[in-house]
Amino acid sequence: MSVVTTSPAPSWLAWLLLIAVASALLSLAYWQYQRADEKAAFMALQRERGQTAELSWLQAEQAPEVIANRPMGLRGRFLPEFTIALDNQIRAGRVGMELLVLFQPEGAANFVLVNLGWVVSDRNGGSALPTAVPSDGEITGVVHQPSRFITLGGPELHDGVWRVGRVETDYWAKAWQRPLVPWVLRLDATVPGGFARDWAPTQAQQIGPDRHRAYAFQWLALALAWCGCWFAFWRKGLVKQ
Structure with missing residues (x-):
């Protein structure tokens, strides 16, 4: 039972x-x-x-919130004494860094960081840190919004160049006493000078x-x-x- x-x-x-x-x-x-x-x-x-057509500097200043991933042409000069290296950037299994140099557009009050491309890190078997930048004059590129992921530690000065885990335009505007726009221009691969610039999408962007x-x-x-x-x-x- x-x-x-x-x-x-x-x-x-x-x-x-x-x-x-x-x-x-x-x-x-x-x-x-x-x-x-x-x-x-x-x-x-x-x-x-x-x-869409290439953006002008004036258009970018008037509507900075809608310009991400848009092509842009600028005329001005590089200021290589203001350079930072975005460290620990991996390409094809190799550790490297992206070099960003301050650029002063002609007739503009604000400055912009231009990403010259990727190089093998000098701390991981690469050669000495390159210092050459493209010639002053006209450049073209694509507007890029820097990642806002939180990273451990702050900027680290190594071999005369600041190494960073992320690009913080507000921080560098204060450090350099130069007004910076809140975005970066990724230099086009057709512009002479610079380094590896295939600008492959990240794994997250490919999903x-x-x-x-x-x-x-x-x-x-x-x-x-x-x-x-x-x-x-x-x-x-x-x-x-």
């Missing part, structure tokens, strides 16, 4: 665990869905901007909207699986033979 006994209801701690884990997984799913929408909008904007949606589905499936397992383990204790 079977004896049916009811186990006590789950404790508040068990309910808390269920809700906390499920909420975390659902939050990750929602975040990936948001990333998919953002990436789709970004790719559409990239296509639109790729068909399309569909991949983000797939990740969102995976997190959602994990949330449902977690809830199912939780209830299954609880119900297992409800009936005893």
Whole structure:
């Protein structure tokens, strides 16, 4: 004869665990869905901007919030005494750095950092830090918004050049006493001088909207699986033979 006994209801701690884990997984799913929408909008904007004409300095100053990834032409002069190296940049498995030099556009009050490209780090088997910069005059490039990821440590002076983990235009504007625009110009590969400038997209930028949606589905499936397992383990204790 079977004896049916009811186990006590789950404790508040068990309910808390269920809700906390499920909420975390659902939050990750929602975040990936948001990333998919953002990436789709970004790719559409990239296509639109790729068909637009080259920006002028005046246009960039008037609408700095909508110029990212737009082509731009400038005329002016480089100030190589103001150089920073964006350290620990990996290309084809090699550690290197991107060199950025201050540029003064002709007739402008503000300055801009120009990314001359990538070189093998002199601290990882590379040659001495290059000092040559392109000739003064006309340059072309693409506007780039520096990453805002938090990095450990601050600028480090090594062999006469400041090494940084990220480009902070506000910091260098104060350090150099020069007004800087809040973006960087990546020098076009057709401009003489400079270094490796293929400007390959980052791994995160290569992920399309569909991949983000797939990740969102995976997190959602994990949330449902977690809830199912939780209830299954609880119900297992409800009936005893």
